[in-house]
Amino acid sequence: MENTKLIVSSTPHIRSKDSIQSIMRDVLIALTPAALMGIWYFGIKALLIIAISIASSIFFEAAFQKITKKSITITDLSAAVTGLLLAMNLPVEIPFWLPIVGAFFAIIVAKQLFGGLGQNFINPALAARAFLLASYPTPMTNFTSPTGLFANSDTVAKATSLADAVSNATPLSRLNEGAFIPEISDYIDALSGNIGGCIGETCAIALIIGGIYLLVRRVISWRIPVTYILTVFILSWFFGRTPLYELLIGGLMLGAFFMATDYSSSPVTPLGQLIMGFGCGVLTALIRSYGSYPEGVSYSILLMNLAVPLIDRYTKPKIFGEVKKNDK
Amino acid sequence: MRTLTFKRGIHPPDSKSYTDWSPIKILMPDKGLLMTIPLSQHIGAPCESLVKKGDRVLLGQKIADSSAAFSAPIHSSVSGTVTDIKPMLTPSGTMCNSIIIENDGLFEEHPSLGKDTSYASFSREKILEKIKEAGIVGLGGAGFPTHIKQNPPKEKKIDTIILNAAECEPYLTTDHRVLIEKTDRVIKGLEILLTLHPNAKGIIAVETNKPDAIAALTKSSEGNSKIEVVSVLTKYPQGSEKQxxxxxxxxxxxxxxxxxxxGCIVDNVDTVLAIERAVAKDRPLMRRIVTLSGDAVKCPGNYQVRLGMSFKDFIEATGxxxxxxxxxxxxxxxxxxAVYSLDIPIIKTSSAILCFTxxxxxxxxxxxxxxxxxxVEHCPMGLMPLELNSDIMADDMESFEKHHGLDCIECGSCxxxxxxxxxxxxxxxxxxxxxxxMKKKK
Structure with missing residues (x-):
């Protein structure tokens, strides 16, 4: 007891168990059901694209940090999350080098060049998707209908060549062509993911389960996803579309729960988060109804990302016991 | 009963089960033990010693005082001999002139103690004087002199006295034990305070994790229409005065x-108990109740300890x-x-000693x-700690002030x-x- 050396540190002396790594791990866990459903519907190739995307994201993060002589932070799992989200935002019929280009853009251009985790002003995975969509529009819009886990590439090719109409038809493009009124079976297909689209966006029920997991684990708050989804619902109804079906298709569930809630590119203030969700919802509904693209989720989120610093500035919480300036 | 609360805040594990079952043990210092009594144990002017080296002092004797109004006198917690008066290390990490008394183990009381106990007839001024003379300060940790707090400027109309029994800090269980072991005395202390503020009602606010204390207080305060027991949500920092x-x-x-x-005055549980002892029993502040906990100690519990006993002697005495x-x-x-030495005394504001491996x-x-x-979501003051932190990183103090940095209550939730x-x-x-x-310099 005489020569005890004691640690001295500032308060508080206890910390919550949450860490960046535990949060990112939770996001990966939450994305797993939808990713598995994507593999189930789109086959082994979807699994390969996911693996390539994650591996190259982690590689680019480590390589950049190595070259710039920073400490390597791949164990925080944020690069893995970006890689998985990117893959889930890609259609299955793409060449294998495309996710590598996407991962480079997401990690190096959108994230590391702006200062790394927490500093990127737009969602890296969505930025990469937008970049790929602009640069390689043909493969990026080649949406096949689900073929099943054990479909070999021959049958996939056959399926696509047999009926181009089927291979390109996502429910959203069908809606926009008009004269398509979804029936019960369409709702069931959209919920379960048996529709055309990107690898990870089709199975609404799996995404909702993942989103609820994130809410329960308090990784995200309800504010962005709930206002986003509600706004799309109300506006779609207002525009005379099919509001409930609209929620289950396209990238809405993936976007609302997993992309718009990205910490660095969404507001930190509670009121700001409501505005973020509302703004994303308005833009998505407008693009879907009036835009030339059938889908508007990713561009809505990217546009709102740009407004985040402004939103944060004007939505500061009210200070406890704030004294008005003119009282002084 | 409604459960009241404030906005935001956090829910750390309360870690109270290590000691909340443990009745308050009275621990007297052994004969020969050196007691270190710093001359400043409160906010305000430090005291000056009234004794000198070699003097014999008695239990409860006033040994230090200040002529400043914003101060509180200090009493000997044992009887014995003053062996030295010199700067010693205090729990806050600073050096402070201290009176060192060698305990003679007799605990011989000063004749002035316990003479004047007919408190029912005391005037308001006399009660305030008693509180001042007993050296009572806020025992929750702040150390604000109680007689100043209980005597606000005339234009401030006090209508609510809140007995803060939230005890929202994890591990701490002294308030909880006092509330269930000395319920009647706590109520009596609050009644004394209410005589100082005739237009005020007394509210005892207890966190929901202490249902036994709520029950005991409700029962004991029955029949006094001016006292109400309310439950507040178990949430940190519920015990912060503003919250x-x-x-x-x-x-x-x-x-x-x-x-x-x-219109409010907020008082700590142990402080109200000290007020009751000072006014109704005419005994000054000489001891306090301390929670000893953490995974490194053999016998965690709640102890009534004489002020001036060193952390080291105290922990050794408990096992x-x-x-x-x-x-x-x-x-x-x-x-x-976090202290860097155990050769520091337990002072008026030491509510707990936690030892971790x-x-x-x-x-x-x-x-x-x-x-x-x-x-941002959890700051009880509605601040944006991440923004303040980046102001600080950029060394932009102007922006720090503009973002209300000075409103921070340092609760540590962020x-x-x-x-x-x-x-x-x-x-x-x-x-x-x-x-x-910087402001002071200007």
Missing amino acids: MIDAVTGRQVPSGGLPADV GFKEEPAKVIAGGPMMGV EKAAVLPPENNCIRCGKC SYICPAKRHLAQSIRTAKRNVMA
């Missing part, structure tokens, strides 16, 4: 203001360490001070902010909740000190 007033009355103390500005401590905290884990003491490394916004483990509260506290120091 307590907000929860109980719905009033917000204005930025830079005091509780009296909204010593089970394992080697790596960190010792004076106070709770959220706002207490290395396993429990290690803090995780700091990472970059990921903008998760949890600090640092606790931060997944990147950033030193938010620490940086804000340092910046506050610097800004205040």
Whole structure:
């Protein structure tokens, strides 16, 4: 007891168990059901694209940090999350080098060049998707209908060549062509993911389960996803579309729960988060109804990302016991 | 009964089950033990010694006082001989002139003690004088002289006296034990305070994790229409003065203001007990109740300890360490001070001593902010700690002040909740000190 050396540190002396790594791990866990459903519907190739995307994201993060002589932070799992989200935002019929280009853009251009985790002003995975969509529009819009886990590439090719109409038809493009009124079976297909689209966006029920997991684990708050989804619902109804079906298709569930809630590119203030969700919802509904693209989720989120610093500035919480300036 | 609360805040594990079952044990210092009594144990002017080296002092004898109004006298907690008066280390980490008394083990009382106990006939002025003469300060940790607090300027109309029995800091259980073991005396102490403020009602606010205390207080205060027991949600920092007033009355103390500005006075449980002893029993403040806890101590519990006993002597008297401590905290884990030596005395504001092994003491490394916004979501003052932290990183004190950095109550909720483990509260506290120091210079 005489020569005890004691640690001295500032308060508080206890910390919550949450860490960046535990949060990112939770996001990966939450994305797993939808990713598995994507593999189930789109086959082994979807699994390969996911693996390539994650591996190259982690590689680019480590390589950049190595070259710039920073400490390597791949164990925080944020690069893995970006890689998985990117893959889930890609259609299955793409060449294998495309996710590598996407991962480079997401990690190096959108994230590391702006200062790394927490500093990127737009969602890296969505930025990469937008970049790929602009640069390689043909493969990026080649949406096949689900073929099943054990479909070999021959049958996939056959399926696509047999009926181009089927291979390109996502429910959203069908809606926009008009004269398509979804029936019960369409709702069931959209919920379960048996529709055309990107690898990870089709199975609404799996995404909702993942989103609820994130809410329960308090990784995200309800504010962005709930206002986003509600706004799309109300506006779609207002525009005379099919509001409930609209929620289950396209990238809405993936976007609302997993992309718009990205910490660095969404507001930190509670009121700001409501505005973020509302703004994303308005833009998505407008693009879907009036835009030339059938889908508007990713561009809505990217546009709102740009407004985040402004939103944060004007939505500061009210200070406890704030004294008005003119009282002084 | 409604459960009241404030906005935001956090839910750390309360870790109270280590000691909340343990009745208060009275621990008297052994004969020959040296008691160290610092001359400043409160906010305000330090005292000057009334004794000199070689003097014999008696239990309860006033040994230090100040002519300043904003101060509180200090009494001997044992009988014995003054062996020295010299600067000694205090729990806050600073050196302070201290009277050192060798305990003769007789506990011979000063003749002035316990003479004047007909408190029912005391005037308001006499009660305030009794409180002052007993050396009572806020025992929750702040050390604000109680006689000043109970005597606000005339224009502040006090209508609510809140007995703060939230005890929201994890590990701490002294208030809980006092409330169930000395319920009637706590009520009596509050009744004495209410005679000072005839237009005020007394509210005892207890967190919901102490249902036995709520029941005991409700029963004991039956028949007194001026006292109400309310339950407040178990949430940190419920016991913070401003958050307590907000929860109980719905009033917000204005930025830079005091509780009296909204008609409230908030008192700590052990303080009210000391008031009861000073006024009804005519005995000064000589002891306090301390929670000893943490995974390094052999016998965690609640102890009634004589002021001036060193941490080391106290811990040894309770049975010593089970394992080697790596960190010792004076106070709770959220706002207490990590001390670097055990040769420091228990003073009026020492509410707890927590001893942790290395396993429990290690803090995780700091990472970059990921903008998760949890600090904003949980700050009880409605501040944006991440923004203040980046102001501080940029050394922009003007912006720090504009963003209300000075309103921070240093509760540590932001640092606790931060997944990147950033030193938010620490940086804000340092910046506050610097800004205040700069303002003083001007």
